[in-house]
Structure formats: structure tokens, C-alpha cells
Amino acid sequence: MRTTTKIATVALGSAALLPFLGAGIAQAADGNTTATLRPVALNGVKANGTAMVTVSGTRIDVTMAASGLLAGSPHAAHIHFGADARHECPVAGDDAKGDGTINTTDGGPAYGPIVVSLTKTGDTSPKSGLAVDRFDTAPGGKISYERGSINVSSDVAQAITEGKAVVVVHGVDHNDNGKYDGETKSDLDPSLPTEATDPAICGVLNAAPAGGMDTGAGGTSTPNNEGMLLLGGGLLIAAVGSGAFTARKARNRV
């Protein structure tokens, strides 16, 4: 008897908890996010774009369009997130060395490390962060990128839906000679010039607005209008009937 009660209590207790657990998981997992990509401070790139990330559990779908980038050169593109980062794009004050540009090291405190590599094919893990042969080369300076079903950790998925992840497209032609070159090497890979990895455009993935809008004060709403209209219309139709009857009577009298 006592055992039965205990079991019943436990069962009831967990049943009561279930909906809350479910709600919590669903909330953390799904969402639509958009980043408007704007030129990174100091780096002087006249490019722009938009990235949209749809989060479904631990799967993300990404589309991105950008223009104004150095044409015909690989542009590494990533989603960045760091728990300790500021979850924003770097500002001029992040230029730690004071060399007048923002490189990848300067960007770290703002947006954190790479969590997803937005490659066109193959692996999308941070390991592919500099897989230059698999990134978009921006023909005509434009990127039109679409990639579905990228799997991420639940932490990353949650960071994206909470507006803490940042999309960065790299590749800055500082000296405007149409290619990546120069004496300064990349902080990430000394075999590459820093131009190839400096952040060009950047945007925080913001969660879409929740729900609709309250856009009316009711001044033109007349809740009883329909009833009034229906009744009035009905009466008018009845009037037509009785009017016809009257007319026939009148005609008959002549």
C-alpha cells in the first residue's frame, strides 16, 4: 500500500515536471536569426551583406549574401562564439597593437573563436577555419551562400538563438592591389598574409522579433457593426417585400 502510494507520487511528480522540461528544451533549440554584415572598424572594406541562420535543435541552416568584397579571392567565413567574448563586432579600440587595422587576434575579445566554418563543401568544424580552397571566392565581389543541415553542439545552438554568435567574413585587400599579399603574416597561419584572414565584414546574429506587433488603438473598430449591418439589411429586404405587397394592393384598387 505504502509502496503504491510512493510510486504514484513519483509518477505524478515526474509527469508534472515533463512539460516544463520539454518547454525548456524547445525554447533553447529553435529560432530564426539574422545578422546584417557591416564593414569591420579600421579595415576600410566597402562591403555589406546579410546572413540568416535558422536553428532547429542542434542543426542549423545558413544563407548569406554579401557584396563589395575583394573579387576572385577566397573569403573565409565563420560563425564565432566565445562564452567570455563580448558577442559583438570589433571596434577601433580593439586594435591592441595599434597598427591601425583589426586582425584576427584583435577580433577575439569581441566575437570569440570559430565555432562553425561556413565552407561550401565538406567539413564545417573549426578545423576548416582556414580551408581556403573550400570557401567562396566572391566572383565579382559577391557571395551567395546557402548551406543546410550543419550540425553544431547544443551550446553553440543556444548561443546563436540567444543572439551571442557573430558571423564574420574575412579577407581584406588593405593595399588595394587586387590580391592578398604584404609582409605581415596572419596570426592564424603564418603561411598566409594577414590580408587573407583579417575580418572584412561582421554582424551579430540577432534573434528575430518575438511574435507580432501592437499596431492599433481601436478608433475604427466597431465590434457590433456586423450585427447592425445584418439586421438593418434584413429589415430593408423585408421592406422590399412589404412594399411590393403594398404596391400590388394599390394597383388592385385602381
Add this chain to the structure above:
Amino acid sequence: MSHPTKFGDRRGSIAAAVTVVLLLVGGALVGKAYSGTQSPPQPPAAQSAPSSAASASSSPGTTLSPSSSATTSTPASTSEFGPIMPPSSPISLAIPSIGVNTKGIVDLKLDKNGKLEAPQDFQKAGWYANGPTPGEFGPAVIGAHVDSKSGPAVFYRLGSLKKGAQVSVVRKDGSTARFVIDRVARYPKNAFPTATVYGDTNGRAELRLITCGGAFDQSTGHYVDNIVAFAHLIR
């Protein structure tokens, strides 16, 4: 020729009197219903079909372990994107078919609950300034009131907007973003299809025009539905 009887006469005059009363009362009611301001036009309520994006996203489908970070299952497609303009803030909006021509578009932001705030001014449209600008890739959002406490506001007639109607947005850089309406739908606010309205636009620069619709709830002081017009950028 039937013989007019006294009875018939009386019936005739009663009918005449009834007709007059019916005409007066019925006419008065119809007149009252139409007097002053008319209710704003409403598109039919959206079928309870959830957005394809939302339903697709909620399908459990591929359940790879959450810890397997960043592996891939679908190759990237290089689909053709539609026309896209560089960013520039909107300054005016014109929708000739419903007589909208509004200047001085204000910036809108989210409130503490993440909900998009409406413009303070009933006679101004607002743009969600944290999203894409109208003409940029993605869903640009412009919202405006359907009415004030006293009468019609900027988007009073949004519900009567038809597919194919032209919308133009003049932007700060002097360019004009021209859109064409794809559809107009009405959604209950408590079942607002966030993914459909604010989610990925499949390679197009799109525009969302949002106002209120449906019944007015006197207890909350808000309409119960939203009317959303979906449009895409044309070259």
C-alpha cells in the same frame, strides 16, 4: 380584376405602414453601421497551415548526437539569388493602390520581451532598424498602426492590398527599392508565424508590412490579429 374589399384595403395600408417602418429602421441601422469610420479591410484569416520552415525545422529527422560538432550532411547549393541592394535606411514609403504615401520613417526596436515595438506616432511608419534595410538580402520589416483612438492611421487599408501591387521605399542614399506584393495574410497574435515572417527569405530581398487586424479586444486595448503583407524586391 379582383374586387377591392375593405379588408384588402386595410391590408394594403398596413403593409404600406410596415414598409415605411422597415425602411426607416433598416436604413437607420445600415446608415449607422457605415457612419463615421468604417472598420478597416481584412484579408481572410490565414489557414492554420504552419510555415513550411517552421514545420521542417521542428521535424526530429536527423538526430545526430549533439556533441558531434559541425559535421555535414547536405552539400552546399549555389542557387541563384534575386536582386539585392546595398544597405541604406528607408525614409519614405509609397503604396499607390491603397493610398499610402508616408514620409519620415522612424526606427523601431524590440522591447524587453523581444517584441517589435510599434511607432509612437500613429501617422508614421516604422522600420525594424536591427534587421536588413529594405532592398537588402533578408526580410526588411516596416510596421505601422491601422488606427489611432480617433480614426484611421497609416496602414488602415493594408488588409485590402492585393497580390501584384507595387510598393516603393525611398532610401537615404537616394535610391528607391521597388517591391511587388506576393500575398497578404492575417494571423492571430497568439499564433504568429515568426519563422514565416522574420525567417530566411530563400535568396531574395524581401519586405514585410505589418499592421493590426481582426477584432479589437477592449480589455487589452489591442487588436487580436496581425495583418502581414509579404513582398519581394524587383529589379
